Amino acid sequence: MHQRLADATFRIVAGNSSGSGFSYVSDRLVVTNHHVIEPHLSSGASIAAVTEAGVALPARLVVYSPKDEADFAVLELQQQLPAGRVVLQPAPSPSTARGARVLFSGFPHGIPDLLVHEAAISAPLASHAFYIDGSVNGGNSGGPIVDASTGELVGIVTQRRFMGGSSLEALAPQVAQLSNQCAAIANRGSVEIMGINFGNFAAMMAQGLSAISQVIQANANSGIGIGFHIRYVNAELQSRGLMASA
Known part of the structure; x- marks a missing residue:
């Protein structure tokens, strides 16, 4: 399961911003955070999705949510997905209940090394997000959070929480x-x-x-990460005919 998740994850680069993202629903779509690709919105910087092997795939922005709302961005790859890559799929009923075991992946601190972590959902956070007891750092933003037993997507790594x-x-x-x-x-x-x-x-x-x-x-890292529910991305994709309705 860990390698499967790694094979679905990208390093997302837009100008001087670097974060994470993942293939979702189809081999052309990649999901990340709005704040990761913000230089594209402000200055037109190009966007690339880079695999763990270093293959850079140009991508274009399809749709995004404001940062102060669901903070997601959906990209479309402009080249074919390399062989051996994995496309994550949605969970029929994504569970973000306290205690649920999850995996998450990404490129913390913008390093070229892809890391996969195990975590548990610690608590709900308002209606749109949840805490995970994982080591989330800058660069993890936009990475996938999946059910540890099924590999199905339940959320996006979006923030971290630390004192001060x-x-x-x-x-x-x-x-x-x-x-x-x-x-x-x-x-x-x-x-x-x-x-x-x-x-x-x-x-x-x-x-x-x-x-x-x-x-x-x-x-600074207190071991508290924040994931946003994937349902907002699902609703947007369904409205655009890019994903079948549940």
């Missing part, structure tokens, strides 16, 4: 503002007191804070 995440996000604009102010000071000339160039000193502090914030956010 909102504080780090709130700090980013302040660091950027400090960096801009330091650059403006440096452009007007050096400011030295007792041999210390405070413009350069402040710039180094701002850069250091930004780097520390990025490293902490990239590596």
Whole structure:
């Protein structure tokens, strides 16, 4: 089951964004998260679905949900799926009950290595999502979550939860503002007191804070992942005639 899931999973690349995705319903369709392909929406960056073997398949965007809603995107491959690949299928009645055993896969941190994890559904989250006790990191977004016994799709890895995440996000604009102010000071000339160039000193502090914030956010992991139900993707595909009605 683990290798089967790996053979269905892609690394999705759009501009400077990298996440995960998977073949679903047909050999031409790939599902990922909206936020993974956002550079395509903002700047027209091309989208590629890359296999574990490194084969890059160009893809075009078919439909997507806003990030603050179901946060999915459906892509259509522009080349034939390589031999040996797997297309995931929907569960007739996807179960996201607490305690259900699941597998999920993806390319955490944007590394070229595909990882498959075992997890359990820990709890429901509102009506559209659920917690999993899995090691979800940046780059896992858009990866598949399947029933561990049947391999049928039940959800999409979409978010991770760790303490202090909102504080780090709130700090980013302040660091950027400090960096801009330091650059403006440096452009007007050096400011030295007792041999210390405070413009350069402040710039180094701002850069250091930004780097520390990025490293902490990239590596913080409490083992709590968040999956979104696949039913929203199913409803969209059915409405477009791309998937048979249940």
